Amino acid sequence: MQNVQVFHFEDNGVIPNNPRLPVVFYTAAFKDNLERIQQVFEKHGWGNSWQGGVFDFHHYHSNTHEVLGVMSGSARLQLGGESGQNVEVAAGDVCVFPAGTGHKRLSASEDFLIVGAYPGGVEYNLKTGELGERPYVLEDILNTPLPKTDPVYGDAGPLFSAWNI
Template identity: 40%
Template sequence: MQIPQPETLYFDSDETNGFPNSPLPVMIYRQVLDISEAEKRAEAFEAMFKRHGWPPAWRYHLYDFDHFHSTAHEALGIFRGQARARLGGPNGQELMLYAGDVLVLPAGVGHASVQADNDFCMVGAYPPGQEPEIERGDPAQLAAAQSRVAAVVLPENAPVGGSLAGLWG
């Protein structure tokens, strides 16, 4: 399988709302899997993430509130439905996510569902040893969150394959 080139988005720190975001880009891989059945697509995402060192952790929807993880990078494989998501916190940028897409969020980047199909669902995965804490943004805690984000180890591989060195190096 050829590894697709991701779209990349950058988000500066949102000091007003307490979202650290990241100097690393968010990566959006479009139509990574062209499998029509949602259950098989979910299983394929789980196998692909695991194969590239991002063990799958859950199947769920995207929370409808702005949040971030200062202790883990996150891969999201959309296996059913579509959603309009906001990245970067409350003042961030909206984009559409479709079944077959993969979203890779560096630690600290805000994300939320703005609108989603009733059946929208994703596979979530994290690099080994990284446990996500759900944080909602607090300007008084921004410096501490930025310190935690800076300490998160960069994984060797992208969850869809290939080295992260050129993308996050």
Template identity: 45%
Template sequence: MTNTKRRRMSAALAAGALLPVAPAAVSRPAGDPPGETASVHPVQPETLSFEPNGWIPNNPRLPVLVYRSAVQLSGSDPAALFEHAFARNGWPPVWRNGIYDFHHFHPATHEVLGFAGGRARLVLGGPAPIGREVTVNAGDVVVLPAGTGHCKLEASADFLVVGAYPPDEDIGISRVGLSAAQWQAMQQVVFPASDPLSGREGPLARLWRAA
């Protein structure tokens, strides 16, 4: 994690805008973990689009991307495989944990979630009827554009997630609606330079630029 991101996280924590996630920052070497290489499958992601849902803005322009069985899990530390793949493709990993069991969103950054263990039922897009229930399993990856509501309904005891973000973005979460100025700022969130699994030639750029 960069010093800039640490400062932003500290300020958000002090203001009560960011709920802490533990364990906190993750630091990994540039190469693959010893004896463990991330095997990424070139899958075409599912796309899910959500309109605003009450206080949850979602992102009417950019779709959620769901990559099924995208990472082949192996070795003693499957989470490290996601961390390396994300870091290699310009999405530095920030945390390992689960997912909050209440609706929330990130107004100032896109987010990628790598599911390193177990399974869970999530709700994306906020409450029904706009929101949608999605089941995720170990090896899946989900990219959430800024503003997308998400929460956990239930999860297995071994559920483990790796969270990563484009560099130097404010990763604070929100549980209240956005002002007009905040909505405009959300629309200007920096476009990711690459797909978190397959880099600049991956499907994210094609699918999001076409949106």
């Protein structure tokens, strides 16, 4: 397995983040198999997949976890809201965001392309930290079920230990 990092973020009053689960960042998980990222996610039960970019504003999903795999290019993302962590991502990298975790694109190469997916193919919501979102989103985040598989490794993998699955 490649290098794995975890990032914990606190609720900053705007972006709730996840009080229990960290972001799990897999460096170069698909460096030799970029064309298979979406297929592997779907094989491991992470569906409702799409290809595109990352919004240039802080946002999160309160009703599901999300995996993003970088298919091409590179970008600088801000995780966890305004006071969060800036992370460089490149082709082959994978980020798993627990429900509630903010993310935003700060910059990207022209060829930046990701694939996103959700455990069980959940239809995700889009939240931006508006005042009217609370307290509903806080309850939603805590009630989001844990995934049954790691999106990269299936029945084993770093997500299981990072999230105590």
